[in-house]
Amino acid sequence: MATEATDAAASSPGMPQLDFSTFPNQIFWLVVTLVVIYLILSKVALPRIASVLAERSGTITNDLAAAEELKLKAVEAEEAYNKALADARAEAQKIVAEAKAEIQSELDVATAKADAEIAAKAAESEKAIAEIRENAMQSVTEVANETAEALVGTLLPQAAGADVKAAVAARLKG
């Protein structure tokens, strides 16, 4: 019986597609299958994939924004660095110039003071030397006068003192 049926089915000239007796079976299982696939998709797969895609695009957008922000920050930092560098340089130059000026002024003051002191000392010394010289000249005159008077008094007791002094002065000049 079974083999006969198989033979009949195998040798039937028509297409199995047009065997209407199998239609209810196929349609029933097709509807079941489509409903099951639809439920799997709409309850599990599609929300999951949609959320993953949304999350990914969100992550990418955030990362890009963060990168842009960091880039801006880097540029800002570089500018600040350059500015700080320039400021520091200017400051250093200013300090150097100030120090130089200060040292120069101190040096000038010190030099002037020293010059003044030296000048004062020199003047004093000159004065002292002049005094000494004057004293010395006077002493020499006195000593010469006294010596001459003594010599003259001893050799020529009648000779006047005034003549001797004049003679001594004339000799000292000569």
Place this chain on the structure above:
Amino acid sequence: MASEEGGKLEFHPMDQFIVKPLFGEAGDPIHFYTITNVTFWMALAIGAISLLLVVGTRGRAIIPTRAQSMAELAYGFVYKMVEDVTGKDGLKYFPYIFTLFLFIIFSNFLGLIPMSFTTTSHIAVTAIMAFAVFFTVTIIGFVKNGAGFLSLFWVSSAPLALRPILAIIEVISYFVRPVSHSIRLAGNMMAGHAVLKVFAGFAQVGAVAPIAILGVVAIYGLEVLVSAIQAYVFTILTCVYLKDALHPHH
């Protein structure tokens, strides 16, 4: 499937399409609830779809695995197709269209496994899907546009004298849609598989066996292409019909 009896070649290229009960005798009556090879291969399609779209995406990774990447590609492919063809307002029908697409493409590919049964090669299966699309789209068209949906048949850009004639043609083509929609898919799948079987039958004959085997390989490659293309065609036609329902004005 083919046997050489008494020097006469016998082909049974259509035997692969026979619906038979999975359990019990071959001649048992097939009720609508009988578990048949149709049930088995449809269940396999469900299993494969779940494997790719549910198990494959279970990591929910920002950087996807291979399976998740494929699931996302399929999702993005159909999503973009629906959006491009029907516009933003068609996107709420995306799950239905994606269901159809996945069922067809997985059935087509599962049918390419040797000795398998191709559910989409049966006109009963494709016709139900095509008519479901047809009725759904028609109902959506009337619900969304009311009587304005009829302007789909009234080509306002044509000269007035031609419009009645065009209207008749448009109405006919509208009602032929589900027929062409379903026969295109079933016919492609059936023809390809039958041709494969015929070539396989010739492989029994010693002299032509190498050519026949080469032919099987070539046709198989072609069938892989056809399986994907027919799934795509069915889906994009569904989108086009949906677009007509949502925006009937030419």
